[in-house]
Amino acid sequence: MSFIRAIGSEFQKVFTTRMWWLLALLLAGYVALMSGGFGAFLGWASANPDAAAAAGGGGTPIAPGLDLAPLVYSFATSIGYVFPVLLGALAVTGEFRHKTLTPTFLAEPHRTTVLTAKFLSQFAMGAGLGVIAFAVSVGTGAAALAGFGLDTGLDDPDTWALIGRGVLAMALWGAIGVGLGALVPNQVAAIVIVIAFTQFVEPILRFTASLNEVTANIGKFLPGAASDALVGASFYNIASLGTAATLEWWQGGLVLLGIALVATFIGGATTWRGDVS
Amino acid sequence: MESGIPIEITGLSKHFGHVVAVDDLTFTVQPGRVTGFLGPNGAGKTTTLRVLLGLVHPNAGTATFGGTPYASLPRPLETVGAALDANFHPGRTARDHLKVYATATGLSKARVPVVLEQVGMTEFADRRVGGYSLGMRQRLALAYTLLGDPGVFVLDEPINGLDPEGIKWIRGFLQSLAHEGRTVLVSSHLLSEVQQSVDEVVIISKGRLVKSGTLVSLELDSAPRTIADSPDREALSAALDEAGLEYTEGRNGFIVNEPDPGRVGHAAFLGGVELNTLHRLKSGLEESFLSLVGGGEE
Known part of the structure; x- marks a missing residue:
């Protein structure tokens, strides 16, 4: 009983302050920009391969027949995962x-x-942010792709499986945020760590690791890489130049769950x- | 309302690194009375209260409510109402703050408007706490203690920041809680702040108990003394030493452990010191309190 009450209290804490909808709004805006913008760019590039190659000056070539829809939709997680982490970390550091x-x-x-209630409530908040992120990425991305007459993949069950795994990934990121907050109770430090790690440290590590086969096998366990493996698609996969070793989707999920549990337990x-x- | 339960502190010690905050402290707080928990800043009052409430782990000793530690109380907010520091999430309204904790402890949300009314905060209940004055925060902290209609109240410096009207209100409020048979423990660093509302005092200094008893017994403890001051305090100090008088230096002069001002005046005369103050210090609670805690050092 006390456990149910604790979870109810944690949800009230989230919804009686403004942070959740501020982050949800930022997430929606960021994903709309990336999915819509990239969707339109990829659509245009795919429709005009010669012009794109000329404009890009030998940039990333779009492989003919590449399924663009999953890439565009997965912006919801590949760039959006930082938001549930922040919300989860703030739920702890704010206290x-x-x-x-x-x-x-x-x-x-x-x-x-109390901590278990935070873990579960932020897991649910992460899932909620995931639903918002995919609603936006699919909404804007599908509109952009359809605008260039490309396949939106919305009639493909694989697309919906990807969305489901993406929502799960966002939920796990929310739980990781709780673990991080418990490990680093200083709010400013926790925010700096989230931003620095997700935006700079991990992308560089992933890129560096992918240059060599041995390190690539280690790099695939990085949380962002594990998250992309769970979702099953990411623009990193086409952006990275070297060996793209990835985990199975369920392994990626277990890596994220493990990070969340270990961090929360130690904290x-x-x-x-x-x-x- | 739950019936009042005694608060029992036994052999309590707590140190932070090398700093001893509470040192082998033992006292009991009985129901049906308002007990003032007094001592200068840094005496260990807040640490004692935090240990009592399970927020700080002691190095030795126990602190219980009728034998049960706070963490083992089956319904904590319905047994003990505690206000420690008036800290809240600045972005949350008073009403939401109370709802969050009513939910956490399984209390009806119907209690929220009741306690807001009790502390006179209904009007401001839907404003974010970030814009509150200290007095309003204190009232909200009190509203939190009332949520579960408990039999025991533990309040840390609840008068701090209240305006004169608020002070008058809280005095009556504390007395009415005690008259209903509840246990009320109120800390303060100023005796004068609580002397009109407390029946019992527990006085600590440097983490140790220096006095525990009724307010009346504290009054009896204080022998009349003399206050003397001079434009040349060094010379007066020397003259008092010469006469073998004991004294402490206060803001308004020297408080001399001598009931007869004549003898102090004589000592000054012998030392050739000019006096600009010389009178008997009324036997006062505050002086008694200050002498117990060591001359009012902060």
Whole structure:
């Protein structure tokens, strides 16, 4: 019973402040720009291969017959995953920053219950953000592709399976955010880590790892790579130049779940158990 | 309402690194009375209260509600109402803040408007807390303690930041809680702030208990003393030393452990020191309190 109440309380905490819809709005805008814009560009390039090659000056060639729809739709996760991580991390670090752990632990002295409730509620919030992200990426992406007479893939069950796996990935990223927040309770530090890792460190690591077959086998376990493997498509796959080793989709999911559980467990055994003053 | 349960602190110690915050502290707080938990800033009051509420882990000793530690209470908010620091998420309204915790502890949301009304916050309940004054935050913190209609109240510096009207209100409020048979523990670093509302005092200094008893017993403890001041404090200090008088230096002069101002005046006369203040210090609670905690050092 107390567990159900704790989850209800955590959802109320999210929905009674503005951060969730600010992040949802930013996510929707970012994904719309990328899926719509890239969808239109790919559509144009695919329809006019000669012009595209001339304009790109020998840039990334679009392989004829390449299925563009999954790439365009997967922008929802490949660029959007940072948003559930942020929301999940803020759910934990905000309690430290605003010193609301005091009323929280007074109402529910069993700290593990509170942290588990955060983990599950942010998993659900991540799934919700995933639904929003895919609604936008499919909406704008399909419109752009259809505009150039390309296949939108919306009648293909594989597309919907991809969307389902993408929503699961976003949910797992929300849970990873909770683990990160528990490991790094300083809000500014946690945000800097999220931005720096997802936007700079990991892309560089993934690119570097892909240059060599041995490192590529390690690099595929990087969280972003695991996430792309779970979803099954990512613009990284065509953007990366070297060996593109990837995990099976379910392995990618297990990697993300493992990161979320381990981070939350370690954070829960350290900072979360400390003195609240 | 749950019946009042005694608060029992036994052999409690807590240190942060090398700093001893609470040192082998033992006292009991009985229901039906308002107990003032007093001591200068840094005496260990807040640490003691946080240990009592399961927020800080002690190095030794126990702190319980009738034998049960806070974390083991089956229905914590319905047993103990605690206000420690008036900190809230600035982007959340008072009403939502209370709803979040009513949900967490399984209390009816119908309690929220009731407690908001009790602390006089109905009018501001739908504003974000970020724009609140300290006094409004204190009231919201009190509203949180009332959610579960508990039998025990633990309030850390609840008067801090209240306006005169608020202070008058909280005094009556604390007394009415105690009259209903509840246990009320209120901390403060100023005796004068709570002396009109407390029946009992527990005084600590440097983490140790220095006095526990009724407010009246504290009054009896304080012997009359003399206050003397001079434009040349060094010379007065020397003259008092010469006469073998004990004293502490306060803001308004030297507080001399001597009931007869004449003898202090004589000591100054012998030392050739000009005095600009010399009178008997009324036997006062504040002086008694200050002498217990060491001359009012902060």
